[in-house]
Amino acid sequence: MNLPENYIPIIIQALVAIGFVAISLLGAHFLGPRQQDSTVNKNKSFECGIESEGDARTPFSIRYFLTAILFVLFDIEIVFFYPYAVNFREFGLEGFLAVSTFVAIFFLGFLYVLKRGALDWDK
Numbered sequence: 047m048n049l050p051e052n053y054i055p056i057i058i059q060a061l062v063a064i065g066f067v068a069i070s071l072l073g074a075h076f077l078g079p080r081q082q083d084s085t086v087n088k089n090k091s092f093e094c095g096i097e098s099e100g101d102a103r104t105p106f107s108i109r110y111f112l113t114a115i116l117f118v119l120f121d122i123e124i125v126f127f128y129p130y131a132v133n134f135r136e137f138g139l140e141g142f143l144a145v146s147t148f149v150a151i152f153f154l155g156f157l158y159v160l161k162r163g164a165l166d167w168d169k
Contacts (some may be wrong), residue, residue: 112164123152 130137130145137144159165 109164109167116159116164120152122158 127145128146130141133142
């Protein structure tokens with residue numbers, strides 16, 4: 047039965063989390079260092095006393111980041127299979143259909159990624 051008093055621990059945890067974030071942000075703002083003046087030499091890169099060459103912001107292809115994000119996305123998908131793999135007999139047909147739907151949605155996403163050419167490195 048879902049009584050309002052059953053939600054008190056969740057509300058307390060949410061308030062503690064929000065309070066921690068607020069205190070951290072306010073503490074960083076008020077206690078953090080202040081930049082008094084900005085000079086060219088102060089803002090210049092320092093690499094072990096060696097004069098820096100070129101720009102530190104070397105441009106990377108967006109395909110590198112896209113591949114990394116897709117890897118994380120499909121890697122997280124695998125994490126959701128562990129509970130099913132451990133308890134697949136207990137879930138029965140309903141669990142099998144739920145996991146099949148989950149796989150089908152991700153498979154459609156994978157086909158979309160392939161169709162858009164996100165994994166083609168030759169372009």
